[in-house]
Amino acid sequence: xxxxxxxxxxxIFAVLIFFLFGIFGVPQSFTPAGLMASMQSRIxxxxxxxxxxxxxxxxxxDDAINADSDRAIERLKEDLKAKKVNYAEIAKPDPQLHPxxxxxxxxxxxxxxxxxxxxxxxxxxxxxxxxxxxxxTLTMKPAVVKDTKTKAQQQAIETIRNRIDQxxxxxxxxxxxxxxxxxxxxxxxxxxxxxxxxxxxQSTAMLEIRQAIGGxxxxxxxxxxxxGGVLPANAVLMKGRNIGARGQDNADSYWVISRxxxxxxxxxxxxxxxxxxxxxxxxxxxxxxxxxxxxxAFTGAHVGERLAVVLDNKVMEVATIQEQIHDEGRITGSxxxxxxxxxxLTLRSGALPAGIKYLEERTVGxxxxxxxxxxxxxxxxxxxxxxxxxxxxxYRFAGINADLGLFLNLIILLGFLxxxxxxxxxxxxxxxxxxxxxxxxxxxxxxxxxxxELRHGKTPPSAVEQGFAHAWVTIVDTHVTTIVSAIILFLFxxxxxxxxxxxxxxxxAANLFTSVFVSRVIFDAILNRHQRGEALSx
Amino acid sequence: xxxxxxxxIDFLGKKWYFLAFSLxxxxxxxxxxFFWHGIPFGVDFKGGTLVYVKFxxxxxxxxxxxxxxxxxxxxxxxxxxxxxGNNEVLVALEQRQTxxxxxxxxxxxxxxxxxxxxxxxxxxxxxxxxxxxxxxxYLLSKDPLHLGIDAAPKYLAIAQQIDDFxxxxxxxxxxxxxxxxxxxxxxxxxxxxxxFYTSNFAVRNVEIVGPQVGGQLxxxxxxxxxxxxxxxLIYLWYRFELIYGLGAVVACxxxxxxxxxFFSLLNKDITLTVIAAILTLIGYSMNDTIVVYDRIRENIxxxxxxxxxxxxxxxxxxxxxxxxxxxxxxxxxxxxxxVFGGEVLRGFSLALVIGIxxxxxxxxxxxxxxxxxxxxxxxxxxGRATLPAASSAREKIKVKA
Numbered sequence: 001x002x003x004x005x006x007x008x009x010x011x012i013f014a015v016l017i018f019f020l021f022g023i024f025g026v027p028q029s030f031t032p033a034g035l036m037a038s039m040q041s042r043i044x045x046x047x048x049x050x051x052x053x054x055x056x057x058x059x060x061x062d063d064a065i066n067a068d069s070d071r072a073i074e075r076l077k078e079d080l081k082a083k084k085v086n087y088a089e090i091a092k093p094d095p096q097l098h099p100x101x102x103x104x105x106x107x108x109x110x111x112x113x114x115x116x117x118x119x120x121x122x123x124x125x126x127x128x129x130x131x132x133x134x135x136x137t138l139t140m141k142p143a144v145v146k147d148t149k150t151k152a153q154q155q156a157i158e159t160i161r162n163r164i165d166q167x168x169x170x171x172x173x174x175x176x177x178x179x180x181x182x183x184x185x186x187x188x189x190x191x192x193x194x195x196x197x198x199x200x201x202q203s204t205a206m207l208e209i210r211q212a213i214g215g216x217x218x219x220x221x222x223x224x225x226x227x228g229g230v231l232p233a234n235a236v237l238m239k240g241r242n243i244g245a246r247g248q249d250n251a252d253s254y255w256v257i258s259r260x261x262x263x264x265x266x267x268x269x270x271x272x273x274x275x276x277x278x279x280x281x282x283x284x285x286x287x288x289x290x291x292x293x294x295x296x297a298f299t300g301a302h303v304g305e306r307l308a309v310v311l312d313n314k315v316m317e318v319a320t321i322q323e324q325i326h327d328e329g330r331i332t333g334s335x336x337x338x339x340x341x342x343x344x345l346t347l348r349s350g351a352l353p354a355g356i357k358y359l360e361e362r363t364v365g366x367x368x369x370x371x372x373x374x375x376x377x378x379x380x381x382x383x384x385x386x387x388x389x390x391x392x393x394x395y396r397f398a399g400i401n402a403d404l405g406l407f408l409n410l411i412i413l414l415g416f417l418x419x420x421x422x423x424x425x426x427x428x429x430x431x432x433x434x435x436x437x438x439x440x441x442x443x444x445x446x447x448x449x450x451x452x453e454l455r456h457g458k459t460p461p462s463a464v465e466q467g468f469a470h471a472w473v474t475i476v477d478t479h480v481t482t483i484v485s486a487i488i489l490f491l492f493x494x495x496x497x498x499x500x501x502x503x504x505x506x507x508x509a510a511n512l513f514t515s516v517f518v519s520r521v522i523f524d525a526i527l528n529r530h531q532r533g534e535a536l537s538x
Numbered sequence: 539x540x541x542x543x544x545x546x547i548d549f550l551g552k553k554w555y556f557l558a559f560s561l562x563x564x565x566x567x568x569x570x571x572f573f574w575h576g577i578p579f580g581v582d583f584k585g586g587t588l589v590y591v592k593f594x595x596x597x598x599x600x601x602x603x604x605x606x607x608x609x610x611x612x613x614x615x616x617x618x619x620x621x622x623g624n625n626e627v628l629v630a631l632e633q634r635q636t637x638x639x640x641x642x643x644x645x646x647x648x649x650x651x652x653x654x655x656x657x658x659x660x661x662x663x664x665x666x667x668x669x670x671x672x673x674x675x676y677l678l679s680k681d682p683l684h685l686g687i688d689a690a691p692k693y694l695a696i697a698q699q700i701d702d703f704x705x706x707x708x709x710x711x712x713x714x715x716x717x718x719x720x721x722x723x724x725x726x727x728x729x730x731x732x733x734f735y736t737s738n739f740a741v742r743n744v745e746i747v748g749p750q751v752g753g754q755l756x757x758x759x760x761x762x763x764x765x766x767x768x769x770x771l772i773y774l775w776y777r778f779e780l781i782y783g784l785g786a787v788v789a790c791x792x793x794x795x796x797x798x799x800f801f802s803l804l805n806k807d808i809t810l811t812v813i814a815a816i817l818t819l820i821g822y823s824m825n826d827t828i829v830v831y832d833r834i835r836e837n838i839x840x841x842x843x844x845x846x847x848x849x850x851x852x853x854x855x856x857x858x859x860x861x862x863x864x865x866x867x868x869x870x871x872x873x874x875x876x877v878f879g880g881e882v883l884r885g886f887s888l889a890l891v892i893g894i895x896x897x898x899x900x901x902x903x904x905x906x907x908x909x910x911x912x913x914x915x916x917x918x919x920x921g922r923a924t925l926p927a928a929s930s931a932r933e934k935i936k937v938k939a
Contacts, residue, residue: 056751058750179751179754179755179758180750180751180754190698191669191670191671192669192670192701193668193669193670193671193672194642194744195642195672196669196671196672196675197671358641358642358748359641359747359748359750359751360641360746360747360748360751361641361642361645361744361745361746362744362745362746362747363741363743363744364743365590365705365710365741365742365743371880371882372880372882372883374880375878375879375880375882375883376875376879376880376882376883378878378879379874379875379877379878379879379880379883379887380871380874380875382874382878383870383871383872383873383874383875384871386870386871386874387867387870387871390867390870391867393539394539394540394863395539396539426811426814426882426883426886427810427811427813427814430811430814430815430817430818430886430890431814431818433818433871433872433875433890434818434821434822436868436871437822437825437864437867437868437871438821438822438825440864440867440868441825441829441860441864441868444860444863444864444867445829445860448857448859448860448863451540452856470836473832473836474828474829474832474833477777477828477831477832478824478825478828478829480773481770481773481774481824481825481828482821482824482825484766484769484770484773485766485767485769485770485820485821485824486766486821487769488762488765488766488768488769489762489763489766489817492758492761492762492765492766493758493759493762494755494758495810496810496811496813496814497758497759497762497813497814497817499814500814500817500818504821
């Protein structure tokens with residue numbers, strides 16, 4: 001029994017230290033200011049508390065479908081001309097509501113089989129249906145429509161992220177917004193200037209493919225030395241992203257890049273990550289007719305050399321040219337899957353693929369966020385101190401149990417937030433309040449039950465035993481019910497509702513531990529020192 | 539210390555009073571929802587524009603209203619916000635004035651109206667309404683420190699310093715560009731004095747929500763709440779019996795309707811944080827109900843001979859001390875939030891203040907009597923405690939702590 005208790009006490013302290021680490025990490029100093037700083041770096045506050053700009057955008061994905069069907073028409077016209085198939089008209093009947101439809105009128109009866117051949121060879125993404133008077137309807141396959149829309153959204157996210165990087169915002173959030181279809185959430189902490197943000201987001205990027213003449217070098221000097229102190233007349237020096245390692249371009253790299261570009265973003269039709277015949281990840285892309293002709297000339301002259309993908313005068317990727325590339329090509333190299341995904345995204349992210357519409361705009365001034373934190377924390381502290389004092393007065397010694405449990409509960413909850421990187425928002429604080437309420441409730445349930453058992457004449461050890469046993473069932477029921485609802489809220493909710501669900505489920509899990517396990521250990525420790533027949537202070 | 543001991547109150551005997559009380563409040567709320575104020579959704583759910591403005595001196599609301607009138611904004615809601623000493627005003631526009639294609643048009647018009655009351659200085663920018671990144675752009679174009687290529691991060695740092703000083707030291711509104719002396723390098727302040735003036739207001743906070751998002755959010759919040767109630771119902775069905783689950787869910791519904799009804803009666807905006815509060819009160823009310831139910835289940839097994847009504851009464855009385863204590867303590871916390879929590883938390887804490895009172899009441903006055911009513915309806919008035927107690931449930935969880 002005694003040894004058992006020691007083990008339990010050790011467990012409790014281990015948990016305490018573990019979650020204190022979650023809150024503070026390894027602080028630089030143990031002064032209040034140092035601890036505060038490390039806590040602020042570990043626990044992320046939501047925009048409503050910290051201040052900043054919050055935007056929700058709708059990607060008008062139909063634009064992307066329209067662009068795709070426009071390209072299909074352009075392609076179809078070229079191919080039909082090559083096959084000498086006549087037609088009266090190729091048009092889109094309803095670009096607004098049905099951007100995926102193409103109508104072809106007046107194909108002569110004798111060319112229909114040629115026509116069908118062209119469609120199945122060159123436009124595999126479309127379904128062909130024939131109507132009266134040699135009229136045909138091309139419909140983009142539903143799976144392709146969905147894929148194109150999803151891609152447009154991803155590309156918009158990537159483009160916006162590239163743009164926002166210029167602002168130098170720390171911890172920006174740019175992600176899919178779960179509320180409606182094809183919406184994007186942009187959160188920029190500390191930025192209270194939405195007009196400027198919008199201006200930057202909608203500026204177009206300059207994407208180019210150029211020749212990579214030399215590199216990478218670790219410094220400007222090294223680059224100059226490698227070229228004998230003078231750059232070739234047709235080349236410029238550019239900074240590169242640390243190739244391959246996404247998001248870490250702190251290590252500088254320098255490249256010597258041709259001054260002229262082979263093709264630019266406008267010449268690109270598509271770019272997709274895939275695999276070559278040997279199963280290695282690669283990137284396939286297609287160019288427009290004009291771009292294809294220029295690119296064929298360029299790659300034909302530079303087989304075996306390297307090309308560089310340049311975005312806003314920064315080298316994003318470098319790859320070796322294996323063969324002459326016409327309008328369809330691929331970029332291979334020793335890429336990982338992730339790298340090819342990134343590269344194809346970069347290739348596509350020159351400009352926004354589709355229009356965007358603003359659905360929501362919020363700016364929280366930094367001082368307002370600070371005010372609400374201060375007021376909220378002050379109020380919560382008042383409330384908690386009042387509760388703690390009351391527990392001490394009402395339950396005397398056992399009140400210490402409850403107060404320690406409550407305190408530990410908060411530490412575990414904050415530690416969870418520190419470990420998982422979840423953000424604390426105003427609704428999240430609501431979750432904390434419910435947690436505190438239920439924490440107090442668990443203690444009250446147990447203590448009242450113990451008192452009841454004592455009144456029935458049980459000895460202190462058996463009253464504690466019985467009290468915990470009975471209250472345990474109730475506590476499990478209340479907690480599991482609430483955790484079930486919190487999980488459902490997390491699954492079906494967005495933003496604010498989720499913030500509430502996260503802190504609530506963490507808090508309740510912590511509470512099961514503190515109010516049942518920890519409180520029991522303290523009771524047992526007290527009872528161990530008790531003389532037989534001595535009354536329990538509760 | 540002990541407040542309640544061996545209470546023996548006939549709660550079930552008062553069930554008609556409870557019913558009357560619940561009906562009066564529910565109907566009053568529903569009446570207001572359907573025939574009076576409706577559900578007073580805030581901007582988050584309804585869409586619209588909110589602009590929070592801080593003034594250097596005590597603002598004159600009539601003057602602001604006539605300024606809005608002059609730029610053609612019809613019936614904007616204009617009210618003081620927060621403590622009087624803060625000089626803050628909230629201007630709200632309805633959805634119909636929020637244009638879909640230019641979401642921030644309403645905001646821009648409001649700012650234009652406020653500027654029209656100012657002695658504008660031709661060609662100059664308003665320092666109090668210039669954000670750090672615009673300021674950085676400006677400094678980059680002027681380059682007063684002759685920094686050359688790497689100027690961007692340095693000017694951003696200066697711009698943020700100025701912004702910090704304005705927000706933290708001066709509460710958001712600067713009196714003149716001269717205030718910046720000592721905060722930013724003298725050369726920077728020098729060029730800024732030529733191009734900036736300071737108005738007597740600053741826009742602190744903006745919320746603009748388009749109708750589409752508002753509608754989606756409303757739908758989603760509703761469904762998420764209903765799903766979570768469903769989840770709880772299923773869990774209680776498994777742990778107790780279906781009727782227990784139904785009773786608890788009906789009690790939660792009752793609390794939600796009365797709370798929303800209260801907001802409707804008072805015409806207070808239901809915002810996202812109020813929804814968080816309603817979710818909290820559902821959790822709280824559910825917790826309270828389960829505690830009573832658990833005791834009923836336990837007593838049904840102990841006191842097989844007694845009538846269900848007596849068992850329920852006894853169970854409520856046995857848990858009464860705990861109920862009052864927990865509710866009282868939680869109420870204390872929430873009340874402190876309402877009183878000291880500031881304007882941002884006001885709606886949130888109001889919902890909790892109402893919710894905790896109602897949630898406690900409903901577990902005693904709605905959830906428990908429902909069990910009895912159900913049994914009486916099933917077996918007629920002579921019915922003993924035939925309510926299934928899910929007797930195996932106790933064994934489902936090992937009693938171990």
